[in-house]
Amino acid sequence: MNSGFYNESPACHCEESSDNEGKNKQHYRKPIESKRGRPRGSKVSGTKKEVIDLRSLLTRCAQAMADNNTATANEFLKQIRQYSSPYGNATERLAHCFANALEARVAGTGSALYTTLTSRRIPAAESLKAYQTYVAACPFKRMSNIFVNKSIGRLTREATRIHINDFGILRGFQWPCLIQGISLRLGGSPLLCITGIDFPLPGFRPADGVEQTGRHPMNYCKRFNVPFECNAIAKKWDTIREKNSGGM
Incomplete structure (x- = not known):
């Protein structure tokens, strides 16, 4: 087993001054200044990521399709596409797959999509x-x-x-x-x-x-x-x- 990772960290190798040298030297400590107000650089940087309920969007999109409301379904699909990704987290990837299926349903290309997927030979x-x-x-x-x-x-x-x-x-x-x-x-x-x-x-x-x-x-x-x-x-x-x- 490589002991480089599991061994304890090596002792600190700080050099201590001798007693005589310590007696002769006077250590100067800068007085602590009181600071008022917000410290510089403490402001949180970056924008907060918007939280989207993809499950609700998918459900509402499917309901619009069931009601033959194609315009509303397409609007929901645009929102789902905006916040889903095949390379995102689990929820985003799942939403991407459902969005593909819903889009195929709207366009009437479900059979072609199924044929393409089943033609792939997975080892x-x-x-x-x-x-x-x-x-x-x-x-x-x-x-x-x-x-x-x-x-x-x-x-x-x-x-x-x-x-x-x-x-x-x-x-x-x-x-x-x-x-x-x-x-x-x-x-x-x-x-x-x-x-x-x-x-x-x-x-x-x-x-x-x-x-x-x-x-x-x-x-x-x-x-x-x-x-x-x-x-x-x-x-x-x-x-x-x-x-x-x-x-x-």
């Missing part, structure tokens, strides 16, 4: 970092995952086959804990089947995203010797029927 490593940040900032997701995994484990304690239909599987970050848990069962782990369901991606390979997601729990099951089957469905959720299935 799994970046998704994992974002998910870790989200879970660290909001523990409710972690608690819900724990509750669901515990419930599945308790209800399937005697089962030899577990089939999970995961709507909106994304990267499947929830299931490694469940896989590790059922791998410790006495008598061997049951067969785990996960059907991952997500929206199709634009392009010639609409199921590519959900198929890649299925490979992550598959590799995890190999690591813990859990029999595994996986199906991938890339369709809109309201079109899913019990007969829909697809192998990877």
Whole structure:
């Protein structure tokens, strides 16, 4: 360990005069003058930053859009744009994202914006970092995952086959804990089947995203010797029927 930071500060190396020298010298101290009035330079410099309730502006903008009042909605959007930023604090960044969505709603370009966003292929490593940040900032997701995994484990304690239909599987970050848990069962782990369901991606390979997601729990099951089957469905959720299935 580098001791440069953790060691205590070195002793002060002020040189003291000898006794004889101290006796011979007389130290002169300037008398303290009383000052009246405000000291010079004590005035607070800079302008005070104006506080804006971005949440209220976003709500009022959305209400104006719901009432088909486009002029008022645009005025609120101008104010939101003025006080929001993609590089500001958390509130300013969130307001910027909502402003983009509201602007797309006013202009009728929501479908094009969604297509542009979904066409971006985000690497799994970046998704994992974002998910870790989200879970660290909001523990409710972690608690819900724990509750669901515990419930599945308790209800399937005697089962030899577990089939999970995961709507909106994304990267499947929830299931490694469940896989590790059922791998410790006495008598061997049951067969785990996960059907991952997500929206199709634009392009010639609409199921590519959900198929890649299925490979992550598959590799995890190999690591813990859990029999595994996986199906991938890339369709809109309201079109899913019990007969829909697809192998990877």
